[in-house]
Amino acid sequence: MPLEIRPSQALKLWRQVHLDLVRDGQADLSARQTAILLTIYLELPPHTVRGLAAQLGVTKPVITRALDTMGKLGLVTRKRDEFDRRNVVIQRTVAGALAVERLADLVVEHAREIGGG
Amino acid sequence: MPLEIRPSQALKLWRQVHLDLVRDGQADLSARQTAILLTIYLELPPHTVRGLAAQLGVTKPVITRALDTMGKLGLVTRKRDEFDRRNVVIQRTVAGALAVERLADLVVEHAREIGGG
DNA sequence: GGACAATGATACGGACCCGTAACGATCGGG
DNA sequence: CCCGATCGTTACGGGTCCGTATCATTGTCC
Numbered sequence: 001m002p003l004e005i006r007p008s009q010a011l012k013l014w015r016q017v018h019l020d021l022v023r024d025g026q027a028d029l030s031a032r033q034t035a036i037l038l039t040i041y042l043e044l045p046p047h048t049v050r051g052l053a054a055q056l057g058v059t060k061p062v063i064t065r066a067l068d069t070m071g072k073l074g075l076v077t078r079k080r081d082e083f084d085r086r087n088v089v090i091q092r093t094v095a096g097a098l099a100v101e102r103l104a105d106l107v108v109e110h111a112r113e114i115g116g117g
Numbered sequence: 118m119p120l121e122i123r124p125s126q127a128l129k130l131w132r133q134v135h136l137d138l139v140r141d142g143q144a145d146l147s148a149r150q151t152a153i154l155l156t157i158y159l160e161l162p163p164h165t166v167r168g169l170a171a172q173l174g175v176t177k178p179v180i181t182r183a184l185d186t187m188g189k190l191g192l193v194t195r196k197r198d199e200f201d202r203r204n205v206v207i208q209r210t211v212a213g214a215l216a217v218e219r220l221a222d223l224v225v226e227h228a229r230e231i232g233g234g
Numbered sequence: 235g236g237a238c239a240a241t242g243a244t245a246c247g248g249a250c251c252c253g254t255a256a257c258g259a260t261c262g263g264g
Numbered sequence: 265c266c267c268g269a270t271c272g273t274t275a276c277g278g279g280t281c282c283g284t285a286t287c288a289t290t291g292t293c294c
Contacts, residue, residue: 085289245285
């Protein structure tokens with residue numbers, strides 16, 4: 001059963017959620033950072049810098065810097081892989097899980113409000 | 118008729134759309150810029166710097182700078198209001214309308230893919 | 235052990251954005 | 265005409281991010 005949504009509804013939803021994100025003063029994440037964060041929290045671990053870079057189609061420094069920023073915000077953590085010490089495993093945090101959950105609630109709530117658009 | 122969507126579906130949708138935005142190499146807009154762009158294209162004109170700042174809960178320079186950037190990208194245009202020459206009216210462009218339309222299509226398409234999640 | 239590959243981090247110059255504060259231009263009332 | 269209010273922009277110091285190139289560390293294979 002596909003999720004049906006019309007273009008006008010999609011845009012209203014997109015706008016309302018972004019408005020809330022901005023007004024709540026939450027971290028003003030870029031599209032890249034959002035994609036990284038959600039990939040970490042939705043896809044099965046383990047996550048590496050290399051893997052994320054490949055999935056997003058960006059270079060490794062982009063991921064490293066995004067992880068630096070999100071690390072400061074407490075949204076993710078890094079840990080060296082003990083089996084292959086070249087790798088770094090990106091781990092989830094409680095704060096990160098809460099932020100993702102809050103985003104989900106925001107989308108659900110506004111979707112409900114929009115209704116027939 | 119409310120638009121029903123579950124949290125897990127919302128997150129999948131959010132991730133997929135952001136992944137596409139990043140991979141398409143489109144302008145990597147921040148949450149603020151996205152909110153501004155969609156407000157201009159969804160709400161009734163006229164739009165002013167002051168009005169946008171109030172709606173988003175940010176300061177005026179934030180809007181000015183965002184308009185500078187989007188102007189370079191061809192997404193919006195500015196014009197002085199001839200009736201009150203203190204005001205600046207923000208206008209839509211063909212390129213901006215296309216970008217918004219593309220975003221809508223992206224959301225609709227991924228919503229359809231997700232289905233029962 | 236040594237050459238080579240792979241991983242993530244760092245250096246660099248340049249661009250953008252932030253918040254606060256000040257600025258020039260314009261309007262409106264006395 | 266002038267003073268104050270309003271509008272959008274710009275200046276400033278500080279921070280983040282970009283892409284490219286390079287680096288140190290670690291693993292792999294002969």
